[in-house]
Each structure stands twice: as C-alpha cells, then as structure tokens.
Amino acid sequence: MAAHPWTPRWRGKRVSPLPYLLILPTLAFVVLFTIYPTFQVIRSSQVYYHPNRPDRTRESDLNLPGVAVESRSIRGPHDVGLAYFRAMFDPTTEEGTIFFRVLGNTLVYAAVTVSASMALAFLFAMLVNRAAKWIGLARIALFYPTMLPMVSAATIWLFFFTPDYGLFNSALQVFGYTGPQNWVINKDLALGSLMIVAIWKDAGYLMIFYLAGMQNLPSEIYEAADLDGASWWVKTIRITLPLLRRTTLFVSVVAIISAFQNIDHALVLTYQLVSGEADLLLYEIYKQRFVLQNYGFANALTVVMILLLLVFTLSNFFLSERSTEARA
Amino acid sequence: MKNRRLIIVFVTFALLLTLGVVQAQDATVVQIFFPIAVDSPVTEILNGYAEAYEAEHSGVDIQWSFEGGYADVKNRLLTVKEGGGDLPALAIMLATDIYDLVNAEAVQSWDAFASDEYLADFTPTWLSNSYYDYDGDGTGELYGLPFQRSTVLLYYNADLLDEAGLSVPANWDELASAAQALTTDAREGILIPNSWPYWVFQPFAAGAGQNIVSESDVDVFFDNEGVISALQYWVDLYQVYGATPDGVQDNWGDAPGLFADGAAAMIVHSSGSLRSILSNADFTVGVSGVPGKDGGSYTVTGGGNLYLVAGIDDATAQAAWDFVQWLTEPAQTVDWSIQTGYYNTRDSGFELDAWKEYAEANPQVDESRAMLDSAVREFSVQSLGDVRNVLHTQILAVLNGETDPAAAMAAAQEGADAILAIFK
Secondary structure, eight states: OOOOSOOOEETTEEOOSHHHHHHHHHHHHHIIIIIHHHHHHHHHTTEEOOTTSOOOBOOSSOSOTTSOGGGOBSSOOEEOTTHHHHHHTOTTSHHHHHHHHHHHHHHHHHHHHHHHHHHHHHHHHHHHSSOOTTHHHHHHHHHHHHHSOHHHHHHHHHHHTOTTTSHHHHHHHHTTOOSOSOOTTOTTTHHHHHHHHHHHHHHHHHHHHHHHHHHTSOHHHHHHHHHTTOOHHHIIIIIIHHHTHHHHHHHHHHHHHHHHHOOHHHHHHTTTOTTOTTOOHHHHHHIIIIISOOHHHHHHHHHHHHHHHHHHHHHHHHHHHHHHHHHO | OHHHHHHHHHHHHHHHHHHHHHHHHHSEEEEEEEOOOSSSOHHHHHHHHHHHHHHHSTTEEEEEEEOSSHHHHHHHHHHHHHHOSOOOSEEEEEGGGHHHHHHTTOEEOSTTTOOHHHHHTBOGGGGTTSEEOOSOSSSOEEOOEEEEEEEEEEEEEHHHHHHTTOOOOOSHHHHHHHHHHHOBTTBEEEEOOOSSTHHHHHHHHHHTTOOSBOSOSSOBOOSSHHHHHHHHHHHHHHHTSOOSOSSOOOOTTTHHHHHHTTSEEEEEEEGGGHHHHHHHOSSOEEEEOEEOTTSOEEEEEEEEEEEEETTOOHHHHHHHHHHHHHHTSHHHHHHHHHHHOOOOOBGGGGGSHHHHHHHHHOHHHHHHHHGGGGEEOOOOOTTHHHHHHHHHHHHHHHHTTSSOHHHHHHHHHHHHHHHHGGGO
16 A cells, blocks of 8 residues: 555554645635535524614513613613523523414425425326327426525415406306405415425426336336236326335425425515514524514524424435445 | 747737736725616616716725625625625615614714714704614714605595595595596405515504504514504495405505506505606506594605615725715706606705606605605614514415404514514
C-alpha cells in the first residue's frame, strides 16, 4: 500500500484525511445554514420578545415564569425557559389552543392530501403506463400542475372557487350542491379548499415516481400471471403494488414532507380567514413571526416542526434500511 | 511576454475598480424601500424622479428598491434591522403600521427636520396616522410623512342612475333602494369587497355615528350601536334588498373591472382604482363618499407614508430629508397624483396649472378631493395585527351567517380590550 504523505492514526488505525477534506465544503454549508440556525431557533424559543410593543413595565398576567414582577416589560426580551412549550401542551392557554388547532389541521391536511394524491398518482401512472399514440400528451396533461408555481396554481383556483359563477361552484351545482359558495374564507371549508389545491398539484408529481417504478417492473412476472389467468385487479393488487413497495415508501416520505412545507397556497387562498381555522403549522409560524410579531412562540413552533420532520426522516431512513436488508 | 500582458490587464482592472469605489463613495446613497401597490408604471415614474433630482443635486445617489407589497417592505426592513445588512434610508410603509414600526425602533422621528410651515401645507387629514407619543412626554412625535395616500370611494354608474330616474344616493335607504333597483340577472346593484373588511367598513361605521377608532392608540369602538347598525346594513343589503352578493365577497381585485364592464352598478373601493376605472369605463363614472345612515358623506384615509429609518448615519439622514422635501414639493405630489391616481397631499398643489388642467379633464378627482374634510382616521392601534384579526374574525362570522352583528361586535370588543389592556 502506498503510504500517504500524512496519515494520522486514530485508535491505532490509519485514517486518510482526504475524504474528510472533501466533505468539508459541504459540511461548512450544512453547519452554517442548517445546524447553526437550528440551535439559534432552540435558543430563541426560550425568549419572550414582542418587538412591536413599547418597552413598558406591567405586572399583569403575561406568561413570564421566572421573571421578577417589577422588571416585566411587555416587550421583552425575557428569558422564560421552556414556558412556551409548557403553554403549547396545555390546551387551556392561548398558545395551547393555537398549537392543538394548527397541529390538528396539519395532521388532517397531511393525512388527506398524502393519501389522496398518492392514490391518484398510482391511478394516473396505471393509466399512462402503456404504449398508445397520444400517451405523451396525456402524461404532460397529468404532470402539468406540477410545473406551475404554487402561487399561480392557487391564483387559478381562487377563480375556480369564486362564488356563484366560479367553475368549481358551477360544477358542484350541476350535481345538486346547495351548500355555502364561499370556500376560502369560510371556517368549515377553507382547509378543504387548501387540500383540493394541494392534491391537484401533487398527484401529477408523485405520478412520475410511480410511472418510473412501473416501467422498471420485470415483464416476465406479468406474462406468468397472464398464463395463470390472473385478472387485471389481481395483478394490480398482488403484483404491481407489492413490487412498488419501496417506491410507495419513498413517495410517502416526499409527500409528507411537502405537506408540512406547503404555505404558498395559504398565503393566496385563505390568509383572509384570520380566525385561524385553516392555519397549517408553517403558515402559523409565518403569522406569529411576521404578522403578530410573537418571536418566542414562532420559534417554539419551529422547534416542534423541526422535530416532527426529523421523526419522519429518521423513520424513513430506518424503514428503508430495514427493507433493503430484508431483500438482500 | 504572456505574463506581462496578464499583469497589465490585472493592474488596469484594479485601477478601474478603485476608481469605481472612489466614485461610489463620493455620492451619498439614499436607498428607499418601496412597495408596488397600484396598477401603474410606478418603477418608471420613480426612477424618473430620481434622475431629475440627481441632475439638480450632485453627490446624491437615489436608489429605489422595490420589495413587493407593503407587508414585504415591512418584513424586509425588520429583518435587516434584526439580522444585519444594509439599512435603507427611507421606506414607504402603511400609515397604520406606525406603532409596530416605532415600537420596534425601526424608524425615527422627522421632528428634527420637518418644520411647522412645511407641515402646514399638507392636507391635515393625511397626518391623522403620523404622530405617536413614543417617548411618553405628552406630545406625539412625527413619524410618517404623507406620500402614497388614498381613500375609500363610492363609484356609481351615473348613466344607469339617470336611466332609472334616480338621484345620487344620499343616505343608506337611498343607497340600498338604488342598488336594489339597478340589480338585474347580469348585474349586481352594489359590490362591497369585504373579505379584508376593516377599511371599507370604516366609512359605514362613521356614517352611523361612530368610527371604530379614536385618536387614541389603545381604544377601539366595536360594541357600539352605530357600528353594529353598519354591520347589520351590510347584511341587509343582501338579505333584505338582494342588491349585493350574499356573505363574504372576496372580490377586491375584480370589483373595479366588473364595475367598468357594467357588471356592477356601484362599488365601494379605493380611490387608487379611479384611473383604471376611468380608462376602462364607457359610461359616465360618478364618485362620492359613502353616504351616511341619515345623510352626509363619509370616507377613511389609507395608504402609505414616508418613514425615516432608524440607525442610519446623520449624513444619510440629512440627504434623505433633502430628497423627501423635494419629493413632497407640490410639483412632484401633483405629478405623482396625475400619474398614479394617489392623492395630491399638498394643499398648494391644487393651485398649480398642472392640477387645474387635470381636474378639468377629470372632474371626478375634484369630487374625491372634496370628501377629504369628512375622512376619518384609519384603523390603527397597538398590536394592530392581533386587534384587526379579532375584528375581522367577527365580521366574517357575521357574513358567513354564524352569528349576528350585536353578538359579534360585543365579542370583538371583549377580545380587543383584552389585547389592549396591557398597553393601558
């Protein structure tokens, strides 16, 4: 073995510094733009700070544990430790009410949009996974919503949702719908309208992964199934779906993460519903931080969001590792 | 040989670079954060002003920085202030954001610069959201200088009113019955975009005897007989008269076009839409204030002010003030008004020939100017975002048919008082 000019030892083994040097630039960026901000957010989530308030002292009922009564400024900054997290998990507080509502909204939103857009994506992929004359056109049509920026898509849907003469309401009326026409500024329908737009937008994108997966499936298996006289349904359920297990896993992780990161359509469609019935986690963070200027709470929500995404990412990592081992 | 050529190129570049830096340092840079909030070529107009000013005044470099909407400008400024970066010298931000901005110490007072004579020429109503007693000495300091200002107007299709033999509505009853009479299958009697309601709501509340705010930064008037009746009137317009679409109308952007196309006989909208309506409508456009419950005409101020950013050096602040003085000279405020549809904010501007010609060709602008005497102060209090959310939540609940106006305004008052209690 040709010796490197400089090979340090660690626990008696030779260690080549080259790989570490090579990842250094990437590492520097990760530290600067991911790790450092994460610690910063954790630190800031323990600070009471309302920069839009004057620096006046009040002894009143602010949620400021550990801050001496006579030095309580309504502006801050005050170090309050984990007070925001305690408040968030106590439904009787204002923060708790907001947190549980937003968490509920986000989970419903993620569950519905992810399952619906994945089911549609699978269906679309089945539809266009064949050789036909104009199949390219069909694929483009299904993929098209993905190419639109979310803000444009939401703006288009805003027209669809228009009361009375909007396309969406007109179509529903044909089917006998007589409910409320106002979709985006109505506490019962706003979250649903966000989900409709997200499903419409995401299904085509996820279809691409399923389509790629299906085109890689071995055709012999289908030929064997045909010889056994398996129906289309049996082939789909018993062959296609199980073989696309890993694609499904990957797609679900992508879809869940994007469901947590969606915010653009809320800024266009439902931002006027200020009572918060349609607020998603990331939108609430924006609202607390920039509209209401409640820094500590916004940062505490961010910490929760980071933790949630970390759980999803890690579980995906371990799940996909395990399934690789199972197959090997 | 090759090396020498390289060195020459390098030295030339270095020299040019130094020259550029020296030149850049020569001029005082006045950077201005500016929101695009109106449908006119604002960037061209403003760059023209900068060129005109720099031609007259050497040593100043005016740089407009277009940041998106009003919210983007405010967020950008606060982010730069908190997180570091080059602060602009000036920013155009909502007049109503004064408390948020001053409390965050993002802006500083104009008191050191603006004299009483200078201020006296501004139409007084534009200064109603400009003062805030932040230092608590009993008198308010001046933070916002009027620049990009508008009001709420009632636009009516004068031809349709004529055909129906109706006069211009002078009170709520006349407004409702005119809207009802002009409603057809293809046309709404009146459109009141109310999905972001406080601004268009204020003239109605004031017309019933009570603006929702006073001069104070900690008092709101929601649970008030007049305010409740104004909200009830909005409901009546569709429930009783069938003269406007049911419930929430999310049509702020569409309404001027619908009006100009004849799909709505009347709309309540910003004065900033006057230009586009006049250029698109093929009928006689009438404008007035919103009629009061028992007569009178009401409107509310709106739009953005010039703020002087805090934390900039004295030379930059002085250069910014010099430019602001020039920018708010009547010649410029009139030109700005003619080109964008915002109000001319200087009284002496109305005496200029340019204005007189413009007003002769567009009599509507004199109508809209006449209403300034009855303009009430725009909704602005401490913790504006929170308090406005409380009000909007309740108004939308009424429009969505979930509650009635009296209960809604009582709840809004309770919620707002709870938020504002810590400031009292």
